[in-house]
Amino acid sequence: MNKKTKFICTLVLIAIGAGLLVFIDQATPSSAMIRSVLQLSAIYSLAAVSMNMLNGFTGLFSLGQAGFMAVGAYTFAVFTIPVASKPTVYYLYGVADALANVALPPAAGIVVAGLMAALLAAVIGAPVLRLKSDYFAIATLGFAEIVRILVASSVFNRITNGSLGLKCIPGFGSYYTPFIVVFICIAIIVLLMNSTYGRAFKAIREDEIAAEAMGINLASHKQMSFIASSFFAGISGALMAMFLGAITSTTFPLMLTYNILLIIVIGGMGSITGSIIASFLVTFAKEWWLRFLDVEHFIGDFHVPLLRTGFRMVVFSVILMVVVLFWSRGIMGQKEFTWDGLYGFFRKLKNKRQEKSPVGGGAAND
């Protein structure tokens, strides 16, 4: 396959995806489950890809994802809640004077949310990135908890509204907004990962000493990866805030980090396409396909046992264990989806069939 055909194939794939989205938007009522699950999957895929950038590509095992998402979500909310709604939102403590008349348009709010998360990453990066493996994970985990506790603390009552949380957050202008934002962000990440920087990140993941001996500046590259990952985590947090319309500190618990970690493990550490595929699969399974397990069912007079609220999470966990046991490198491993890969896959299938058929034919003749 030459470059041109691949490019056309990619365009066709994007067009099909967009067309499908438009079709779903037009054909389903606004309350349909698939609409919101698709949006949520898209947001999760950005969160997963940004976390994968750090954990899968640079090999820094961070557990601070929920913290950076919370920073993004809160920054977005604080700067974009309409001025008219502020008195109702901050009815108990009042709003900080500096913020009383501030309401950025959502697009600017998203960028500011990303920048705020990136800034925080730059500040904590210098000390935290000196730590190795497990210690780094624990430090970032601690950071996420600190963020969660700080936004709920009374010190920031007039900014974050304490434990009451923030509401009246502007939602998506159109149904397509989250998809477009996520598409742009992931496109940027893909470009970054295919650049010299991306290769340097991978080299650091593989062997720090060899990477350093090749002249790669370890400290600055780790910092860069940490900041970029946090920037996109902040944006995914902002999208989450838009999606939910209201946030509190409990919207971003430790469990969120683990959920995203799970997505990137299932998709394959170090594979962007894997993360995206897994985001959609996991979100669909958890939010929609397995829902039937949560309600009682009767087949004729037979009462299906075990089915009750919460049972889907049990089944989900079992599926997870099976995946981790049998596909320990995830759906994609470290590979990306490529047209060459797909082509090769089908050729292999074809070859296998051709190998089989003469043997089968020979047996029949005997």
Place this chain on the structure above:
Amino acid sequence: MLSIKDLHVYYGGIHALRGVSLEVPDGKIISLIGANGAGKSTTLKSIMSLVAKTEGSVEFDGVDITKYPTRNVVKTGIVLCPEGRRVFPDLTVAENLTVGAYLRKDKEGIKADRDWVYELFPRMKEREWQLAGTLSGGEQQMLAVGRALMSRPKLLMMDEPSLGLAPLVVKDIFAIIKQINEAGVNVMLIEQNAKAALEIADFAYVMETGEITMSGTGKELLASDEIRKAYLGE
């Protein structure tokens, strides 16, 4: 071209290098031989600034590079092909080579050097798209040398290139080292395989417990009784 004066390195309380001085003149292959723990690898690592120097100076082409960080040492034209190969196992052969040229911006030159590396190691060309981790030990060593050459060094330092390789493969590697040197790259070689290292070297240094104890041309050292007893087992 490279001149080291009175280099001291400490690992915590251990005095690993006790005043090492040596010279690598232009166009030559220099070998550094010695037993385990003599400080050969430490010498190379401290030249690369991968370990901190306590005292002493390193001068390359008239420039004092003692305090340069590793990336600047690589920029001035010294590269280390590390012990135990250390290729990037989950990157392809081609990607490994590209990472080797990390500090270079001249696309044409990189391409030309890649072709040169493929000419030196035709096997690498065949396995261009294979993951480096799936190569055999000898192939990985070739890739590590190729990757180091991609930075277009004036001085290539090799730490135990024969480690863990079959004798036939070692012969190949040493032939290639000779070829690289003939192409105008200076080579500094650390080896435990003293015989091979002395045969190929224009000049050699012998290290013991952090100090240079002997030096001479490869032939002189091969003929010396002391060396034959201590390192060649005769």
